[in-house]
Amino acid sequence: MKIFNIFPETIFSIGPVQITDTVITTWIVMAAIIAICYLSTRKLSVKPSFFQEILEAIFEAIEKTIKDILPLDPWLVVPVLGTLWFLIGFSNLAGLIPGLKTPTADLNTTFAFALISFSMTHVVGIATQGLRGYLMHYKEPTWILLPFHLIAEVTRTVALAVRLFGNMLSGDMIAIILLGIVGLLVPIPFSLLHIIIALIQAYIFGVLTLVFIAGGMRTTSEKEA
Known part of the structure; x- marks a missing residue:
């Protein structure tokens, strides 16, 4: 590393x-x-191979996660959020390759991901409810709290970026410290732990994005109920 x-x-x-x-x-x-x-989708078949079954299981899990949180057709979100999940996950794991830096240990990268999350929240909200309908959720429970809603939009985006950055940076720094103290005894088990943490952090980032989107749709969902 x-x-x-x-x-x-x-x-x-x-x-x-x-x-x-x-x-x-x-x-x-x-x-x-x-x-x-490209390699995993160029030979798809109605009689799936073992690898294709794994691929389909991953996409079914993404679809189910979105369906459980959002009151809309999950495939409105799957392409963007699925890509974001894969990109963050692979970025979190990149530091395990000698000579490469973990992109998500750079605050610039995590802020870019957080801005995508921020944009998705508003784009999906407006696309599904219309501009007027989406903006109405800012008046809940009263328009007096509008400034606080706007501040929350900014602070949660910053927190999302800093959270991912802090977790990945601290993980890489701990690995460096352990390498200096105990040499080659720790890298393999720690790398396995790093993989688990990297995948969990990517998952949490995506789930928080879904929660933010769902929060913006709360008013409409309650009215329909």
């Missing part, structure tokens, strides 16, 4: 745009996901 600074290291520049080690690792992760998706 690569020892890194909190701040990303600039590898090269394209005009005024600086390309950091985080960006390069993220590109590698994106390329890996695209390759995996």
Whole structure:
């Protein structure tokens, strides 16, 4: 696992745009996901192979998770949220590869993911309820609390980014400390723990996004009930 600074290291520049080690690792992760998706879907069959059954089980789990939280057709959200889940999960695991930095241990990356979550909340809310219907949830229980609702929109987005960043950064730092203290005795079991934590953090990020979307749809759902 690569020892890194909190701040990303600039590898090269394209005009005024600086390309950091985080960006390069993220590109590698994106390329890996695209390759995996292409290879895993080019020979789908009505008689699925073992690998296809695993793939279908993953998508069914994503669909069920969304259906359990949101009162709408899950496939309105599956493409974006599923992609976000995979991207965060693979990014969390990238640091296990020697020479690569964990992208989510960079606050810039986690803020980008949090902005996607923030955008999804409003886009889905407006798409399913209309602009007027969606904005009405800000008046609950009274318009006097509108400023606090707006502050909450910002603070929960910041908290989402900082939470993922803090968990992944601390995990990598603990690994570095343990390597320095006990050498090669810890890396294998710790790597297994890191994989579990990385997948859990990706899952929690997606579930929190679903909760935020559901919160914006609360008023409409209650009226329909």
